[in-house]
Amino acid sequence: MNRSACSIALLSLAPILLFLRGSASAEEKTQPKIQASAIQILMVQSEEVELPIEFRLALYENLVEQIQKVNKFQHVYRDGDPAAADSDLVILHSNVYGFKKGSEEKRQVTTVSGATSINVHCLFTDKAGKSELAQDVTGKVRFMGGNLRATYDFAKKVAQVVEKNFQ
Amino acid sequence: MEIPAKMPRALLILCAASIWIGAGLPSPCLAQHASASNPMSFPESKQVLGLKGLKHNTSGTLSVENGSLVFTKGKTKAVVPASSITEVLTGKDTERTIGGTVGTLTLFAPYGAGRFLSLFRTKIDTLAIEYLDPAGAVHGAVFTLREGNALGAKEALLGQGAKTSVPVEVEAEAAAKQKGKKQ
Numbered sequence: 001m002n003r004s005a006c007s008i009a010l011l012s013l014a015p016i017l018l019f020l021r022g023s024a025s026a027e028e029k030t031q032p033k034i035q036a037s038a039i040q041i042l043m044v045q046s047e048e049v050e051l052p053i054e055f056r057l058a059l060y061e062n063l064v065e066q067i068q069k070v071n072k073f074q075h076v077y078r079d080g081d082p083a084a085a086d087s088d089l090v091i092l093h094s095n096v097y098g099f100k101k102g103s104e105e106k107r108q109v110t111t112v113s114g115a116t117s118i119n120v121h122c123l124f125t126d127k128a129g130k131s132e133l134a135q136d137v138t139g140k141v142r143f144m145g146g147n148l149r150a151t152y153d154f155a156k157k158v159a160q161v162v163e164k165n166f167q
Numbered sequence: 168m169e170i171p172a173k174m175p176r177a178l179l180i181l182c183a184a185s186i187w188i189g190a191g192l193p194s195p196c197l198a199q200h201a202s203a204s205n206p207m208s209f210p211e212s213k214q215v216l217g218l219k220g221l222k223h224n225t226s227g228t229l230s231v232e233n234g235s236l237v238f239t240k241g242k243t244k245a246v247v248p249a250s251s252i253t254e255v256l257t258g259k260d261t262e263r264t265i266g267g268t269v270g271t272l273t274l275f276a277p278y279g280a281g282r283f284l285s286l287f288r289t290k291i292d293t294l295a296i297e298y299l300d301p302a303g304a305v306h307g308a309v310f311t312l313r314e315g316n317a318l319g320a321k322e323a324l325l326g327q328g329a330k331t332s333v334p335v336e337v338e339a340e341a342a343a344k345q346k347g348k349k350q
Contacts, residue, residue, distance in 0.1 A: 043305055053256045054215075054295040057307025061217050078304035105261065108274065108285035144271070146262070148215065148309070 033167040034124070034132050038075040038086040039067060044120070046096040055118065058148045059094065059139075062155035067092075070159045072166045090132060090166075092158075093123040098138075104146050115142045116150040122158055124165075133165055207231040207323045209316045214238050217296075217308025218245040229294075229310055231323035236296070238310070247298050247308070249327035254297040256331065257317035257338055259345070261288040292317030296329070318342070 044051075044059045060079075068076045077084035098119030106114025117140045124133040139154025141147065212229035214221050218238055221227075227240035236247045263270050264287040274281035294310045294317045312320060322335050 052258060053254065053297070054258060054293055054309045057295055057297060057309055058216060060305075061307050078300075078306065080299065081302055081304035083302065104263075105285060105288060108263070109282050144274075147260075 034090065034165055035167045036088045036090040037073060038077060038084065038088070039073045039090045039092060039162075040077040040081065040084040041067065041079065041092045042094070043079045044094045044096060046099070048095070048097045049099045051096050051099050051118075052101075054148065055099070055151060056096075058151035059096070059118070059120070059154060062151050063092070063094070063158060066152075066155040066159040067162055070162050072162055087127075089127050091125050091127065093125065094158075095121045095123075097121055101147060102141070107141070107143055111143060115140060116147045118150050118154055120154060122161070133161075135161055137161065207320075209312050209320055211313055212238070212316075213311045214240075214245070215293075215309040215311060217306060218247070221245055229312065229320065231320065231327060234327045236324060236329075247296070249324050249329045251300070252296050252298045252324060252329035254295075254331055255321050255324050255329050256295050256333060257321050257342075258293040258295070259314075259342065260291050260293050260311065262291055262311070263287070264289050290314040294320055296324075 041060065041063050044056050044063075046056060064076060064078060067073070073090075075084075075086065077089075096118060098117070100115070100117045102116035103114040117138055119136065119138050122135050122137055123131060125131050137154055137157045139150040139152070139157065141149040141153060208228060208230040210228045212227060214223075214225045214227065214229075216223045220243060221238065221240060225238075225240050227238055230237045230239070231249070234249050236249060236252070238245045263285060265273060265284055270284075273284050276284075292312045292314055294312055295307065296310075297305065297307050300306055318335055318339055321331070321338070325331060325335065
């Protein structure tokens with residue numbers, strides 16, 4: 001009895017689930033992509049948490065490198081670059097709000113503890129400061145690599161966000 | 168009568184032997200003198216990231232000369248003028264004694280041998296710099312150096328015109344405190 005009840009419930013839920021999935025994908029499809037020919041990446045800020053300078057610099061450098069690799073923009077400008085004056089310039093602000101420094105030794109010895117994670121709020125704005133896109137991204141290193149590898153993981157994820165949302 | 172004749176001969180052989188031994192070891196001695204003559208040179212350093220034209224985690228020699236930070240790997244040289252450096256900070260870290268590809272391969276060794284080898288670690292210093300390129304754009308670079316070298320490198324950079332928000336004395340004091348705590 002129980003089995004048949006379960007199967008009936010599942011069968012009745014199936015069309016609803018299919019409908020929801022379909023509408024979600026349609027929403028994704030209809031969401032317009034942001035158009036910009038240039039991006040300026042500002043230096044990573046960490047007002048809420050204490051972040052060692054090597055992590056801050058590694059986050060910034062990896063961001064520049066990974067966004068250049070995505071090839072969505074004609075120009076990728078660094079913070080302070082006076083050439084960043086394109087009319088459709090997008091500015092990326094990154095603010096670290098969570099940081100847990102793990103231990104490479106612990107990771108390699110135990111495989112379950114010692115993970116490093118960095119939580120960053122990424123905000124894409126236009127030149128006037130109007131928000132275009134905001135997303136929280138987490139960089140992690142769980143097993144292989146040093147602690148700074150979390151910054152590479154973060155940059156790769158931001159590059160994916162750029163790939164998905166920019167034309 | 169034969170004894171005095173033999174003595175100089177033995178001496179001659181001894182002298183020749185000492186000259187031969189001396190000649191056999193000239194290069195390390197010279198190399199030691201070379202590094203001692205340039206105290207601003209830090210061999211066995213690693214550029215973790217940030218320098219243009221160099222791959223991540225490149226091993227080489229970091230030196231401070233002619234008002235610049237120079238990182239040399241073979242024929243490749245990356246130069247950052249000290250006057251363009253807006254921040255220099257040091258730190259401490261450790262790395263696997265057996266690193267690189269061999270180190271990675273040992274992780275797959277049977278009976279947890281790789282994990283055991285991970286316990287053998289070498290203490291290293293880190294040196295992070297933030298600098299501006301000629302256009303005024305911000306760059307960052309991170310290096311690792313042998314233990315005890317980072318503060319010397321920072322002092323040398325500050326002497327050549329680099330800027331910092333944390334003086335060397337403060338960092339040295341903090342490092343000494345940390346060492347004291349661990350002991």
